Amino acid sequence: MRFFRIIGRSIKASLKSIFRNFSLSMASITCTIITLILVSIGILLSYNVNHITKEIENELTIVILLEKNVTTEEIQATEKSLKDIANVDTIKYNSKEEIKNNLAKESETYAKIIESWEEGENPLQDSFVLTVKNVKEINETATTIKNMDHVAVVKYGESMVNELIKIFDMVKNITLVLVAALILVTAFLISNTIKITIFSRRNEIEIMRLVGTSNFVIKLPFLIEGFFIGIMGAIIPVLITIFGYDYAYNHLSTVGLNNLLNVISLVKPTEIVYYVILILFGIGALVGMFGSVRAVKKHLTI
Amino acid sequence: MEFIEFKDCTKIYKNGVTGIANANLKISKGEFVFIIGHTASGKSTLIKLLYREEKPTRGSVCVGGIDVGKLRNNKVYKLRRKLGIVFQDFKLLPKLTVYENVAYPLESYGYKSSEIRPLVLRALEQVGLKDKTRSFPHQLSGGEQQRVCIARAIVNKPKLLICDEPTGNLDPETSKEIIDVINNINQELKTTVVMATHDKEIVNRMKKRVIVIKDGLIDKDIQKGCYKE
Ligand SMILES: Nc1ncnc2c1ncn2[C@@H]1O[C@H](COP(=O)(O)OP(=O)(O)OP(=O)(O)O)[C@@H](O)[C@H]1O
Ligand SMILES: [Mg+2]
Numbered sequence: 368m369r370f371f372r373i374i375g376r377s378i379k380a381s382l383k384s385i386f387r388n389f390s391l392s393m394a395s396i397t398c399t400i401i402t403l404i405l406v407s408i409g410i411l412l413s414y415n416v417n418h419i420t421k422e423i424e425n426e427l428t429i430v431i432l433l434e435k436n437v438t439t440e441e442i443q444a445t446e447k448s449l450k451d452i453a454n455v456d457t458i459k460y461n462s463k464e465e466i467k468n469n470l471a472k473e474s475e476t477y478a479k480i481i482e483s484w485e486e487g488e489n490p491l492q493d494s495f496v497l498t499v500k501n502v503k504e505i506n507e508t509a510t511t512i513k514n515m516d517h518v519a520v521v522k523y524g525e526s527m528v529n530e531l532i533k534i535f536d537m538v539k540n541i542t543l544v545l546v547a548a549l550i551l552v553t554a555f556l557i558s559n560t561i562k563i564t565i566f567s568r569r570n571e572i573e574i575m576r577l578v579g580t581s582n583f584v585i586k587l588p589f590l591i592e593g594f595f596i597g598i599m600g601a602i603i604p605v606l607i608t609i610f611g612y613d614y615a616y617n618h619l620s621t622v623g624l625n626n627l628l629n630v631i632s633l634v635k636p637t638e639i640v641y642y643v644i645l646i647l648f649g650i651g652a653l654v655g656m657f658g659s660v661r662a663v664k665k666h667l668t669i
Numbered sequence: 670m671e672f673i674e675f676k677d678c679t680k681i682y683k684n685g686v687t688g689i690a691n692a693n694l695k696i697s698k699g700e701f702v703f704i705i706g707h708t709a710s711g712k713s714t715l716i717k718l719l720y721r722e723e724k725p726t727r728g729s730v731c732v733g734g735i736d737v738g739k740l741r742n743n744k745v746y747k748l749r750r751k752l753g754i755v756f757q758d759f760k761l762l763p764k765l766t767v768y769e770n771v772a773y774p775l776e777s778y779g780y781k782s783s784e785i786r787p788l789v790l791r792a793l794e795q796v797g798l799k800d801k802t803r804s805f806p807h808q809l810s811g812g813e814q815q816r817v818c819i820a821r822a823i824v825n826k827p828k829l830l831i832c833d834e835p836t837g838n839l840d841p842e843t844s845k846e847i848i849d850v851i852n853n854i855n856q857e858l859k860t861t862v863v864m865a866t867h868d869k870e871i872v873n874r875m876k877k878r879v880i881v882i883k884d885g886l887i888d889k890d891i892q893k894g895c896y897k898e
Pocket of ligand 1: 682684686687688706707708710712713714715867
């Protein structure tokens with residue numbers, strides 16, 4: 368009971384303080400808004416980059432053409448040694464008969480050519496299509512395969528895709544570092560603005576200490592004030608995230624990227640937005656509280 | 670054990686100035702003690718050691734069984750809830766009314782509003798300010814502000830009332846009234862009073878125990894003393 372009375376009184380005091388020092392509170396809130404918008408962009412960006420990278424990676428395959436005249440046993444042996452390679456994820460075998468049939472179905476031109484072959488003649492080669500677990504090691508894997516028996520040709524993803532992935536990786540890392548730095552900067556900015564409000568109230572704090580108010584009770588209104596500032600600062604970024612991302616998703620899906628590179632699509636808003644909202648409120652509240660406690664601490668020692 | 674006890678207590682400030690040197694002093698429950706001395710003699714230092722505004726550099730200070738010097742910073746409030754402090758500059762919260770100022774300590778301890786009210790009214794009655802509960806500090810005279818400060822100091826029924834020059838900012842007539850208020854508290858509530866002052870008239874009129882401090886040392890300790898020299 369006593370605890371809740373103290374909390375209630377602290378909430379009252381903190382709201383009073385926010386409105387009494389309105390311009391300073393606004394400065395902290397604005398600062399939080401800017402950071403959280405950037406945090407939101409950062410999270411959405413790195414999340415999507417991650418997503419797109421994965422999609423591209425899934426599209427990357429190694430195609431292996433076997434030598435002509437390999438026997439069934441040799442094919443099986445090759446498949447077994449392919450399975451033994453650590454980086455190999457899935458293996459799909461296409462016999463030359465299957466390829467021939469598929470080609471014949473695909474277009475009339477192919478069908479005609481294939482018809483002109485003699486019965487039993489098949490100049491095509493048996494092949495494997497592999498996907499790998501780690502695209503970064505696709506070079507090494509391809510080299511290993513090339514050196515295996517019965518393997519004639521190894522083809523895999525163009526270097527353009529590899530470059531793209533490298534760039535995406537960089538983008539992701541840079542945004543993460545920037546976001547972390549921004550969060551720190553905001554915490555210090557909030558801490559400093561609250562310090563100014565506290566400075567004008569240091570007499571108040573001194574009196575509280577002299578009449579026997581515990582440090583916790585002195586800190587509480589400031590803690591709650593920081594919490595409110597953080598939450599208020601998160602509202603606009605949250606709205607921007609909800610509507611902005613929805614817009615971006617629909618817009619890019621219809622006109623942009625999707626047609627450009629048909630493997631790429633953004634993460635669905637429903638899959639990510641709630642999660643970002645939670646993070647924004649969480650970061651706002653934590654940064655606000657951290658900033659205010661840091662600011663008040665100095666005044667609580669003699 | 671005595672209610673208040675200084676044992677070989679020395680306070681040296683960070684800048685090397687000695688505030689109090691080797692003080693040995695005992696004060697019993699219910700006493701009324703004046704601390705006098707020239708300016709910069711160490712009166713405030715002695716007072717501040719009592720409520721742990723300063724920590725002894727050597728030796729110890731005990732107040733009501735609490736070893737004040739050993740008290741951790743975040744436990745200081747436990748000591749301060751047991752004593753009341755009256756300041757020369759009143760230290761009232763300017764945005765709160767008289768009632769709210771006196772109620773403030775109890776509110777911050779988490780008391781119920783219904784528990785707080787009678788305690789506040791009793792304290793305000795004790796200092797003779799019952800009709801000004803809704804005024805703000807800036808609407809009061811110096812003497813009235815000091816009464817509010819005293820009411821706040823005694824609202825939690827402390828065993829010890831510490832005063833550092835409570836009449837320093839007041840004219841002689843008002844000073845007399847304030848001292849009477851404090852004396853009544855000492856008589857009626859049996860609250861121990863330790864008061865630093867350099868108001869000769871008051872000390873001479875009251876005929877209480879007087880401790881004279883000179884350059885940080887306890888020079889004299891006289892029962893029913895006067896302000897001489
Ligand atoms: N916080 C401090 N830091 C450094 N020196 C201090 C501090 N407070 C007091 N002093 C020094 O300690 C000595 C005693 O000071 P104190 O305030 O106890 O004197 P006082 O007797 O209360 O004087 P006054 O009658 O003027 O109030 C002085 O020389 C003073 O300069
Ligand atoms: Mg002094």
